Amino acid sequence: LLKNNSNILVIGSGAREHALAWKLSKSSYAGQIYVAPGNGGTQQFAHNVDIQPTNIKQLVEFAQASSIEFVVVGPDDAFAAGVVDAFHAAKIKIFGPTRKAAQIESSKSFSKTMMQQAKIPTARFQVFTDYDEARAYAQQQPLPLVIKADGLALGKGVYICKTGKEVTAALQEMMVEKRFGAAGERIIIEQYLQGEEISIHALTDGKDILMFPSSQDHKPIGEGNTGPNTGGIGVIAPVPGYGWGFVQEAKARVIDPVMSAMADQGAHFDGCLYPGLMVENGDYSVLEYNARFGDPEAQAYVRLMESDLLQVLHRGVEQGFADYSIDWKPGFAVSVVIVSEGYPGSYERGNIISGLEQAAAQEGIELFHAGTIFKDGQYLTNGGRVINVTATADTVKRALERAYKAAKLISFKDMYYRRDIGAQYRG
Ligand code: AMP
Numbered sequence: 001l002l003k004n005n006s007n008i009l010v011i012g013s014g015a016r017e018h019a020l021a022w023k024l025s026k027s028s029y030a031g032q033i034y035v036a037p038g039n040g041g042t043q044q045f046a047h048n049v050d051i052q053p054t055n056i057k058q059l060v061e062f063a064q065a066s067s068i069e070f071v072v073v074g075p076d077d078a079f080a081a082g083v084v085d086a087f088h089a090a091k092i093k094i095f096g097p098t099r100k101a102a103q104i105e106s107s108k109s110f111s112k113t114m115m116q117q118a119k120i121p122t123a124r125f126q127v128f129t130d131y132d133e134a135r136a137y138a139q140q141q142p143l144p145l146v147i148k149a150d151g152l153a154l155g156k157g158v159y160i161c162k163t164g165k166e167v168t169a170a171l172q173e174m175m176v177e178k179r180f181g182a183a184g185e186r187i188i189i190e191q192y193l194q195g196e197e198i199s200i201h202a203l204t205d206g207k208d209i210l211m212f213p214s215s216q217d218h219k220p221i222g223e224g225n226t227g228p229n230t231g232g233i234g235v236i237a238p239v240p241g242y243g244w245g246f247v248q249e250a251k252a253r254v255i256d257p258v259m260s261a262m263a264d265q266g267a268h269f270d271g272c273l274y275p276g277l278m279v280e281n282g283d284y285s286v287l288e289y290n291a292r293f294g295d296p297e298a299q300a301y302v303r304l305m306e307s308d309l310l311q312v313l314h315r316g317v318e319q320g321f322a323d324y325s326i327d328w329k330p331g332f333a334v335s336v337v338i339v340s341e342g343y344p345g346s347y348e349r350g351n352i353i354s355g356l357e358q359a360a361a362q363e364g365i366e367l368f369h370a371g372t373i374f375k376d377g378q379y380l381t382n383g384g385r386v387i388n389v390t391a392t393a394d395t396v397k398r399a400l401e402r403a404y405k406a407a408k409l410i411s412f413k414d415m416y417y418r419r420d421i422g423a424q425y426r427g
């Protein structure tokens with residue numbers, strides 16, 4: 001069982017990991033929180049440990065030396081590298097999927113084939129490893145077309161191509177120039193789907209499942225959903241009109257069948273299973289399955305969760321989720337992600353961030369840091385996504401007003417954020 005004063009290790013350095021560490025730190029069972037490698041925000045209340053998420057051997061050694069009781073992981077590449085398998089071997093409790101189960105995210109061809117077998121609605125697709133064959137197939141298909149690198153590419157390996165020229169350029173970049181390295185040697189060509197994106201999160205112990213409220217990320221960098229896709233730059237949760245009825249139906253349609261299909265392949269999924277849905281006229285398809293918490297979805301979820309996150313995740317690993325539930329606060333949570341101009345392309349680092357304290361002091365606000373470092377008494381930018389301004393309130397409109405009011409108090413050179421997060425739900 002969970003001990004008092006348990007030392008916890010959180011793996012990752014984004015705002016998602018800041019948010020998870022922050023919520024875990026509020027547990028009555030939490031001892032010292034360590035974050036590897038962490039950021040300028042996590043050093044405020046946790047110990048940052050200078051080890052990268054995929055440096056698994058060193059993470060395990062650190063955990064053994066620091067009496068870590070429980071490990072929580074953020075990023076996909078750590079799961080794909082087998083972080084869970086390594087901690088299991090070391091007999092240290094960890095929440096998340098094994099390397100084999102994480103393939104549902106780390107290989108899009110694995111995931112799409114699984115969806116096809118389990119009869120889960122998804123866009124029509126073909127897998128290619130040969131450039132000429134891919135190009136010949138693409139020329140036969142109606143536009144727009146979606147071209148995806150098979151492997152992990154920091155959320156940037158998906159190209160929506162509206163012209164034949166864009167298709168050729170995408171195939172060139174991935175298969176010939178190898179922009180995503182080995183991740184792009186195999187690619188998927190997929191039918192373009194229209195509609196509204198909804199994120200679903202399900203915590204599973206391999207058998208029983210706890211559903212989170214719905215949420216909505218915003219992917220493109222530009223207002224009105226224009227420009228290239230980012231890793232995610234704004235979120236609202238729950239999404240009005242997508243209540244518990246919708247979530248329970250999504251469980252039956254896209255979580256239960258995939259859990260069975262995974263189990264049939266000997267890859268029981270434990271952890272957070274997060275499908276992205278494309279919804280149109282009440283019907284939907286799965287865009288992809290992620291094997292982890294969403295970023296920025298997690299930043300909103302920790303603000304809504306009433307239950308003790310450490311107890312919830314530990315329960316999943318020890319006793320399981322049968323006869324268990326999570327308590328959620330009423331109302332809504334939103335997050336506006338402040339980035340460095342240029343992201344998702346190149347951007348400057350090392351710019352001084354001001355106004356954080358004033359912003360954090362506003363009603364209903366919590367700031368979660370992503371690409372920041374704390375140096376000589378100052379916070380500096382250190383990444384594309386820099387700060388998440390999260391707000392809660394009784395309505396989406398009120399939560400957005402709070403978040404944007406706080407965001408205005410923050411400033412740094414080349415600061416940018418979308419002003420239209422949740423715009424269609426502002427009412
Ligand atoms: P994925 O990593 O597969 O979820 O793709 C990243 C983003 O690209 C999604 O969140 C969507 O915004 C977009 N996308 C992916 N696949 C499609 C598709 N078939 N049709 C339209 N948009 C898509």
Ligand code: GLY
Pocket residue numbers: 155217231232290293294295296297
């Ligand atoms: N919300 C986008 C992602 O976590 O992949």
